[in-house]
Amino acid sequence: MTQTDTDRPLGRSIRRGLALRCPSCGKGHLMRTYLKPHDHCPACNEDLTHARADDGPAYLTILVVGHLMAFVIHFAFAVWRPEPLVMAFSLSTACVALSLFLLPRMKGLIIGFQWARRMHGFGDQPQEA
Known part of the structure; x- marks a missing residue:
């Protein structure tokens, strides 16, 4: 198993995204408007600025x-x-x-998938000063 599989389970992250919750903690709201995600989770302060769903939610x-x-x-x-x-x-x-009804949930699903797989900057990279 990779580090991603153990500390960021894919299924849990996708379920949280479908519920429009933060993929990290599951408590904070993922979206600040209909299709605009928060920059940071209101509950755990997870950085969500890396979310890049593009046309994926519309396609799904x-x-x-x-x-x-x-x-x-x-x-x-x-x-x-x-x-x-x-x-x-x-x-x-x-x-x-x-x-x-489904469009924001599909966007949450994609954000949860990206967070679990450490895509587009969701990894544990050191912050530059």
Whole structure:
């Protein structure tokens, strides 16, 4: 096992990120606004300025929402046969709501992954004076 596996467990860090909590302590809030992470954890003062999620959260959100909604569309059409306009409005609303719910959680997941794997400066490097 590497040092990362023992002192920064990946599963725990990802769960904390999904819960929008600090991947280090699990107590402080990860985000200060909808998609903007804190510079430092309010509880343990962990430096979170190294978080670089880029397009990852959007990609994961589209992946999850697309797969879930494909199943829902198929199931709803096969079982209830709703009017096309009703189905379009209801599923569009569901897609937007689910996307807005998942997007910050996917960003937290990626930040937790990066923190656990010491990516993008999350490692224990000495600070320059």
